[in-house]
Amino acid sequence: NVNGETYDLDIEPNRLLLHVLREEVGLTGTKEGCSIGVCGACSVIADGRLVSSCLTLAVACHGKEITTIEGLAQDGVLHPLQQAFIEYGGLQCGICTPGQIIAAKSLLDENPRPSEEELKEWMSGNLCRCTGYYKIFESVMAVVTNKVTVAQPAAKPAHEAKIQSLGVYKPVSKTS
């Protein structure tokens, strides 16, 4: 079960969860960074636990509920952490971002009010080479301190596309 949807897959026993998610399920938001469980880019949540999908055998996840980055936004509304990473610039290249957000989510699910030290310690399993972590830290703390309000998808100003050919033909055309 991935992000609330059940998949019936025949998987060879040696295949990694990471590769099954990316190649069989088609969810490429989970990234491969180091392949040895150090960088955290492949982080997913399995039955409430944060795991490195590059070290997890897919068959071991039979019947488990897996949450990937694609499962966070609901009906087009971003998860507060996703919103925060955009607002506070918690990303640059974005390759580690899914893992960072998933790791932060798993922490906040367990402990919605972590101390700064707890947060730093927890997030140290997720490497980022772009940001120096300051803005990632700020982004997560913004959620912890309730500074983030998630926008509804319709918050974007409504624009009306104009069909240029409307009005070209009149309902009635005749000579008078």
Added chain:
Amino acid sequence: MAKAENFSVVGRRVRRVEGYEKVTGESRYIADIVLPRMLIGKVLRSPYPHARILNIDTGKAEKLRGVRCVVTAEDTIKKPWGAFFADQYPLSVGKVRYVGEEVAAVAAIDRETAEEALDLIEIDWEELPGVFDAEEAMRPEAPRIHEDRESNVAMVIDVERGNVEKAFAESDIVVEDTFQSAPQWHCAIETIGSVAEYSPSGKYTIYMNTQTLFNARYRIAAALGVRETDVRIIQSAVGGGFGGKSCDDNNALVAAILARKAGKPVKLINTREEEFLAGSRPRVFMKIYVKMGFKKDGKIRAKQTRVIADNGAYSAKAPAITGVAALRHDTCYKYSDVKTQAYLVYTNKIPTGAFRGFGNPSAEWAVEQAIDEAAHKLGIDPLEIARINAAEPGYVSPHGNRVISCELKQCIDKAGELMDWKNKRADKKPNTGLGLACTVHVSGKRHFGDYDGSSATIKINEDGKALILSGEGEAGQGCFTTMCAIAAEELGVPIEDVEISQADTDLTTFCLGAFASRLTYISGNAVRDAAAKVKQQLFEQAAEMLEANAEDLIARDGKIFVKGAEQKSLAVGDVARARLFRNGGAPIVASGKFDADSVLQDSSRYGNESGAYNYGCQAAQVEVDLDTGQVKILEYVAASDCGTVINPVGAEGQVEGSVAQGIGYALIEGLRFDEGRPVNPNFSDYRIPSMRDMPPLKHAFADSYEPTGPFGAKGLGELGMDPTAAVISNAIFDAVGVRVKTLPITPEKVLRALKEKK
């Protein structure tokens, strides 16, 4: 300084234009691209640092079920290629020169089959003696790495401006020392990769995570023996570049060769180990001897350096990087008499190359420590000695770099304030110390085709939204957001009304790409020029509609109106629609251009290398544990002069990320080699900083305006990385009186130095 303009987008805390895609996992990186019938490629790499290839037998591998093709040098034109020196082949011809070099490659239906096939390729080797140290490689009796060259010395710079001997004689004190910098890997969390396809019509299409599309295109075309336009490069989302993805490696070439032979698309993604062995070209490591003469008052009188730079087996960008290490620092302070001798030397190791900072971090590592040494000897506050010598607007370096805007003094002062330098210095605690260092960087560098420009096209759509077409690409640093902000400011529309297209050599303008901190300044100027021109087209239409003169119109917040008559305004979309459907169907499109007012350096490396120079000063307070040698950074500050800050969130991120890489460079990062063989090519042994390693950081931007930049802006991306290692080393010296002169400054080295001091 002239900050006349009142901006509506520039300087605002805008969001990343690709933010939504990046936080939802929708951004498509190279590994996420899947094409129909796509095969997986794998590379057979040299296990030896130096060996002759006597025979390659691919027969068994080709027969393995699921293998679609195996390629070797026989499938190439055997023509060497490279950015500045053509010395490397896509697949080894006759011999290998480093561990990890590409010898053969396989395309198969899946990863496992491709890996299995690699084991079936049989090679007869003749091992050759290798040379792994640059100084040893300079000896006449050293094994020759490239037989067609007279020696292992790839390049020499020997430059004197003024009279150094006389200047040293006139100096009150002279300091001299030798510093060794370390190789540092980019460690972008995404490795290099490509997906290549070949059409029998003769065209290659390559999806790449490169940060320099057009440079990649002409290099790849040359190595494949085809015209530039026979190669189409499409940039995927790039998961971090830092110079490592500027196409100095063979990944895309091997993918292209496989795709042609297989007749199917081939995906080739480096594993993390391959990335260390033969992917991104690590920072050139250098041994730098520096000698400097000072007057009693702290003024620099003379500087002499001798640089020995390790090129690795092939040259990549090291010829330019070595020049930067030898010469650029002379734009940071006011120098009159300088001499440098720099040698770039082949060794049997991974080719070194471009990493954020280019040659600056190595040069600053040495020179800024020498200056600090002099300050201590002269009893002058290191902050004061920097101030005394700091470059100023109008300064021309001995090598011809012409400085227009320069707020280095302001940076020094701001760094001092943020650190509370004076008070902390007066109230020094045991085993804690303060250090600082300054730096200069370019905003673009003229060396590709005697050109340091950019071009961009902007198209206005019928709803009024602008689309920027630029071939610069987005390497992950956020330059798309900066370009959109610049276009929005000039067009007078909200940033949400500007989009930028994916870079694609077939569709977007010719651009050099992301290097030399050039995009905000160079590409920003081209984008602004295009926006101004396309706005003129809108104004001509609006003038007709408003029965006014185009010269009297202004655009703001998506509306066009006569100056002072805002109540009677037209939406840009309405103007665009009117324009598109009239005027004989003229598209609303304009192209802008810019080429920096710089010159290609002459044969003595004289000449203004860049259109604008960025400056910075950083300071640290550290605490050294005398028992463990552990260095703790208590506080870090960075002050940067990048002209106008276009995109503050992005700018802060550049500084923060640079400092993090600088701290890694200073304290923890390094790959150990055993006879040319990297012993720790993975993330558990090659550590990069994590969140808990980062010290409290404060930063500031100078009040600065570069008249030749877009809205006063200049470059920033590399500045924050340049001085960091020297800053930390200077602080350690202030804390405990020892200097570790080889990077990284590990606790073991600190302990050893403390023991030697006793």
